[in-house]
Amino acid sequence: xxxxxxxxxxxxxxxxxxxxxxxxxxxxxxxxxxxxxxxxxxxxxxxxxxxxxxxxxxxxxxxxxxxxxxxxxxxxxxxxxxxxxxxxxxxxxxxxxxxxxxxxxxxxxxxxxxxxxxxxxxxxxxxxxxxxxxxxxxxxxxxxxxxxxxxxxxxxxxxx
Amino acid sequence: xxxxxxxxxxxxxxxxxxxxxxxxxxxxxxxxxxxxxxxxxxxxxxxxxxxxxxxxxxxxxxxxxxxxxxxxxxxxxxxxxxxxxxxxxxxxxxxxxxxxxxxxxxxxxxxxxxxxxxxxxxxxxxxxxxxxxxxxxxxxxxxxxxxxxxxxxxxxxxxx
DNA sequence: AGCATTTATCTTGACGTCAAGACATATCAT
DNA sequence: ATGATATGTCTTGACGTCAAGATAAATGCT
Numbered sequence: 001x002x003x004x005x006x007x008x009x010x011x012x013x014x015x016x017x018x019x020x021x022x023x024x025x026x027x028x029x030x031x032x033x034x035x036x037x038x039x040x041x042x043x044x045x046x047x048x049x050x051x052x053x054x055x056x057x058x059x060x061x062x063x064x065x066x067x068x069x070x071x072x073x074x075x076x077x078x079x080x081x082x083x084x085x086x087x088x089x090x091x092x093x094x095x096x097x098x099x100x101x102x103x104x105x106x107x108x109x110x111x112x113x114x115x116x117x118x119x120x121x122x123x124x125x126x127x128x129x130x131x132x133x134x135x136x137x138x139x140x141x142x143x144x145x146x147x148x149x150x151x152x153x154x155x156x157x158x159x160x
Numbered sequence: 161x162x163x164x165x166x167x168x169x170x171x172x173x174x175x176x177x178x179x180x181x182x183x184x185x186x187x188x189x190x191x192x193x194x195x196x197x198x199x200x201x202x203x204x205x206x207x208x209x210x211x212x213x214x215x216x217x218x219x220x221x222x223x224x225x226x227x228x229x230x231x232x233x234x235x236x237x238x239x240x241x242x243x244x245x246x247x248x249x250x251x252x253x254x255x256x257x258x259x260x261x262x263x264x265x266x267x268x269x270x271x272x273x274x275x276x277x278x279x280x281x282x283x284x285x286x287x288x289x290x291x292x293x294x295x296x297x298x299x300x301x302x303x304x305x306x307x308x309x310x311x312x313x314x315x316x317x318x319x320x
Numbered sequence: 321a322g323c324a325t326t327t328a329t330c331t332t333g334a335c336g337t338c339a340a341g342a343c344a345t346a347t348c349a350t
Numbered sequence: 351a352t353g354a355t356a357t358g359t360c361t362t363g364a365c366g367t368c369a370a371g372a373t374a375a376a377t378g379c380t
Contacts, residue, residue, distance in 0.1 A: 003320055010222035022293035026196060028312035033193040034239055035319035036186060062170040079194055081368050086330050108328045108375045133182035139318045144311055151308045152188035158299045159195035160163055232358060241338050246360050268345045268358045
């Protein structure tokens with residue numbers, strides 16, 4: 001009887017006609033992701049990066065040398081709107097973690113380049129971040145983790 | 161090879177020392193919840209309610225007669241901060257969906273009461289909302305749904 | 321070549337969220 | 351009783367996000 005069960009039982013009492021099976025799954029997913037997001041953010045903030053800043057820096061870092069992508073590329077990889085990406089890049093540029101470099105091949109476009117400081121910030125953070133992610137799933141068994149990942153993959157396939 | 165697999169393989173190439181198992185699960189969870197949240201919001205907006213507005217109205221509705229809870233009660237049930245709840249109540253009060261009623265038992269406190277219009281708004285929306293939730297999970301088999309729900313329950317237990 | 325369309329990025333204005341702290345009232349300990 | 355502490359709600363200021371549209375350059379069509 002967790003919190004989601006309480007919500008479901010309230011609906012059952014008030015609206016017994018509603019089928020709440022889907023609500024259970026979506027409710028647990030949402031609550032879980034909220035908790036996980038907060039835990040992840042805590043560790044990143046301890047290293048001086050917001051989740052959204054880390055999201056961009058990590059995308060550039062894992063793209064490999066020369067650690068440059070256009071805003072459009074970043075957009076396609078990060079599930080945010082173009083306005084949000086402009087804002088993120090502005091913040092990171094102010095902080096000195098990225099630079100806007102003119103794209104010689106297309107003057108509409110620009111390349112976002114990780115600076116030395118930006119590279120260093122990712123490298124100083126990603127280890128603790130990954131360790132934290134491992135901690136967050138540690139109460140699942142190996143079988144649970146494999147089963148959960150497989151189910152999420154199947155579920156996610158409907159949307160992307 | 162979904163989008164999360166692409167991210168993992170980039171990390172593998174750039175940082176083969178990192179164990180990305182946890183990143184896979186948390187990444188799929190986050191992407192999935194983002195997609196689901198957008199789908200849910202679309203349907204609610206078609207009925208004139210934001211997700212956050214529906215969240216409060218539905219909490220009052222399923223609490224049963226007389227459809228009144230204190231801001232603190234609402235807070236405890238909805239995973240938001242007190243400032244956020246004040247803001248939500250302000251919006252709903254302006255829209256005429258709830259009223260602030262003085263609590264005779266504790267003058268620090270106030271009760272948030274669903275108005276007739278607020279009740280009607282929930283009742284007009286909840287059916288489509290639940291149907292939409294069912295649609296969103298329809299590509300999972302019955303066994304998948306049961307297994308996923310069980311895993312999420314176990315995972316969530318670590319946090320609440 | 322020249323015009324229309326498409327692509328890439330940025331701007332604007334609105335919203336939802338939070339942490340920290342302010343304020344009023346209630347409760348507790350003596 | 352009364353002073354200290356706890357509780358309940360609201361305020362403030364800062365962020366992150368989005369949709370819609372503005373701007374500029376590239377591409378395609380004739």
